[in-house]
Amino acid sequence: MEMLSGAEMVVRALQDEGVEYIFGYPGGSVLHIYDALFQQDKVSHILVRHEQAATHAADGYARATGKPGVVMVTSGPGATNAITGLATAFMDSIPMIVLSGQVRSDWIGDDAFQETDMIGVSRPVVKHSFMVRDAKDIPEIMKKAFYIATTGRPGPVLIDIPKDQTAPNVKNPYEYPKKVKMRSYAPVSRGHSGQIRKAVEELMKAKRPVIYAGGGVIQGEGSELLTKLAHRLNFPVTNTLMGLGCFPGTDPQNVGMLGMHGTYEANMTMHSSDVILAVGARLDDRVTNNVKKFCPGAKIIHIDIDPATISKNIMAHIPIVGPVHQVLEEMLSALDEHGGEPDQKALERWWEEIEGWRKVHGMRYETNENGPMKPQQVVEALYKATGGDAYVTSDVGQHQMFAAQYYKYDKPRRWINSGGLGTMGFGLPAAMGVQFAFPDATVACVTGEGSIQMNIQELSTCLQYGLPVKIININNQALGMVRQWQDMQYGGRHSQSYMESLPDFVALAEAYGHVGMKVTKFEDLEGAMNEAFALKDRLVFMDIYVDPTEHVYPMQIADGSMRDMWLSKTERT
Amino acid sequence: MRRIISILMENEPGALSRVIGLFSQRGYNIESLSVAPTEDSTLSRLTLTTFGNDLKIEQITKHLNKLIEVVKLVDLTEGAHIERELMLIKVKATGAQRAEVKRSVDIFRGQIVDVTSTVYTIQLTGASDKLDAFIGAIGETQVLEVVRSGVSGISRGEKVLSL
Structure with missing residues (x-):
């Protein structure tokens, strides 16, 4: 058997897992591993400028490809800088492996230089x-880590490696396990057939049904089947923020995103429904509004891989625990066996009602000919310039909601955002990860002048690796979402939501070796966008000035039901 | 409602902290906790008592089951079970009280395991409420020190929590 050092084992295991990229930053505790990385060329290491960005880049890579993202950081500050990225991936169930260096085993607990109890600090995320x-355990640990990260409900797995375990002079036999068996971990592989049949009965009886599809459909590779099911039944489909793209955004059956900033028709459809088929969604607080007033007439069929998600916030009438892909497939065949059709007359009436809600045009905004541009116009222009076919990453805030509302995602894995944790600074590094995965694809990072500054240093990484990401900086010169809440709930007192001294982003982009563009007038927007996207091999930073007073609507009214919404600054339901 | 959850888990470093962490992280409460390796040294048996309605307990058990090191678990309070806790208690034993304490120990079927001229150290086993009742019978003012092991439990009959 081959004899390898711990460091060589780590690198070899990454090769054996087929890892293309590892995002990281070197430091004392991981130097042995970096030396082993140097002596091979199968796994490419991407040097970021901050460990948080390494995790988001790996995360973006994972979201775009479905493969696990891999990160390497050193002990102490390197490791703690990875925490936000771990938490982001954990909340959105993204498969990720983080290798963190640790001080030598005999120093652990002595408050050694760059020592942090990383297992302890990271445990909740x-x-x-x-x-x-x-060191002998490294192959098995690596195999288990990848297995756990990618199966069941995916999530990040951390491997903490004391420096002495990677010492180059200590060699152990290496054989990568072909299979992994853990008596304490067996993710569900099938949904309960009886429950699936029961769900089909319920769907057949439904008069006002809705399919509510979340990120689990994308993670569980169920998008095609869900689309097939929805078309077969002619039911309306609404997506969560995480689920956008799992059902085509331009499909007439799509009523749009639901929840806090969901469309009027999506929230009305949910509230008025009699059967909700929730697939790979968590019924979280950004969707349900007040749980006591949530969809009073609805029976809930809830499909999820994670039993703990079912009936956590809202009681499910028909819970189905299983992989979305398998459950949907079985549901489709159960439909065939059942042979019946949904009540067409009732569906016709239901669609008439939904069309009526659509006519309200909840997602409308006023443009002002001579005034400043609207952020919504920027996203619409982006949609047009990219033909609706870009990978769009976003940061967090108003621009994120506009990018979710006004860009129509027709394919899964195209919309990449931090939905659960809401991590500002996610967008740019995530876009890097996507661009590495798909070098020829159009990748746009929709961000704001607040969020972009949280990981702006990655412009340097983008230059090093020639990543032609397009940064759409929707600049409203304010922390827009904070400001919106202050307008609506704090008497317009804009406490700390305005940045007094913004950098000259064009000069900044140029200083990092990229192309900068400033757009202040709507009439220049389309031309500038086309110009930017024509620069195929350059990163372009578009600093686009928009109306600082704009709000995101619709917006659910706190503590209300799903149908209680503000539709503009003055109109409410 | 009070529940006794009994967990069979990998006897590995860090496993216990994951169980405890889960409770604090999700805002659940642990009233008592006892843990020790089983006859199979790769496994530990952990018993904890907590309070909650059915919904909350369901969430707790689901989340516990998700922990990679948790092999199996059972909510003992769902069925017939035996519950035991060990208490060591030091009480004042002077004057007329000395005989009274001795009588209480006999009634509760405890044992006096150490004696001084002023103090009895008593060992008592039973369900938690029996131990509570003993403290009540002695009177809190007489009590100098209490050490309780936390609850251990096992199902009645042929039901077994094992691999």
Whole structure:
């Protein structure tokens, strides 16, 4: 058997897992591993400028490809800088492996230089974690880590590796396990057939049905089947923020995103429904509004891989625990067996009602000919310039909601955002990860002047690797979402939501070696966008000035039901 | 409602902290906790008592089951079960009280395991409410020190929590 050092084992295991990229930053505790990385060329290491960005880049890579993202950081500050990225991935169930260096085993607990109890610090935000106590265990730990991260409800797994376990002079036999078996971990592989049949009965009886599809459909590779099911039944489909793209955004059956900033028709459809088929969604607080007033007449069929998600916030009438892909497939065949059709007359009436809600045009905004541009116009222009076919990453805030509302995602894995944790600074590094995965694809990062500054240093990484990401900086010179809440709930007192001294983003982009563009007038927008996207091999930073007073609507009214919404600054339901 | 959850888990470093962490992280309460390796040294048996309605307990058990190191678990309070807790208690034993304490110990079927001229150290086993009742019978003012092991539990009959 081949004899390898711990460091060589780590690198070899990454090769054996077929890892293309590892995003990281070197430091004392991981130097042995970096030396092993240097001596091979199968796994490419991407040097970021901050460890948080490494995690988001790996996360973006994972969201765009479905493959796990891999990160390497050193002990202490390197490791703690990865925490936000771990938490982001954990909340959105993204498969990720983080390898963190640790001080030598005999120094652990002595407050050694760059020592942090990373297993302890990361515990609430990982699916699982391992500490390497013996270099011999590295192949098995690596195999288990990838297995756990990518199966069941995916999530990040941390491997903490003390420096002595990677020492180059200590060699152990290496054989990568072909299979992994853990008596304490067996993700569900099938949904309960009886429950699936029961669900089909319920769907057949429904008069006002709705399919509510979340990020789990994308993660569970169920988008095609869900689309087939929805078309077969002619039911309306609404997506969560995480689920956008799992059912085509331009499909007439799509009533749009639901929840806090969902469309009027999506929230009305949900509230008035009699059967909700929730697939890979969590019924979280950004969707339900007040749980006591949630969809009073609806029976809930809830499909999810994670039993703990079912009946956590809202009681499910028919819970189905299983992989979305398998359950939907079985549901389609159960429909065939059943042979019946949904009540067409009732569906016709239901669609008439939905069309009526659509006519309200909840997602409308006023443009002002001589006034400043609207952020919504920017997203619409982006949609047009990219033919609706870009990978769009976003940061967090108003621009995120506009990018979710006004860009129509027809394919899964095209919309990449931090939905659960809401991590500002996610967009640019995530876009890097996507661009590495798909070098020829159009990748746009929709951001704001607040969020972009949280990981702006990555412009340097983009230059090093020639990543032609297009940054759409929707600049309203304010922390827009904070400001919106202050307008609506704090008497317009804009406490700390205005940035007094913004950088000259064009000069900044140029200083980093990229192309900068400033757009202040709507009439210049389309031309500038086309110009930017024509620069195929350059990163373009578009600093686009928009109306600082704009709000995101619709917006659910706190503590109300799903149908209680503000539709503009003055109109409410 | 009070529940006794019994967990069979991998006897590995860090496993216990994951169980405890889960409770604090999700705002659940642990009233008592006892843990020790089983006859199979790769497994630990952990028993904890907590309070909550059915919905909350369901969430707790689901989340516990999701922990990679948790192999199996059972909510003992769902069926017939035996519950035991060990208490060591030091009480004042002077004057007329000395005989009274001795009588209480006998009634509760405890044992006096150490004696000084002023203090009895008593060992008592039973369900938690029996131990509570003993403290009540002695009177809190007489109590100098209490050490309780936390609840251990096992199902009645042929039901077994094992691999």
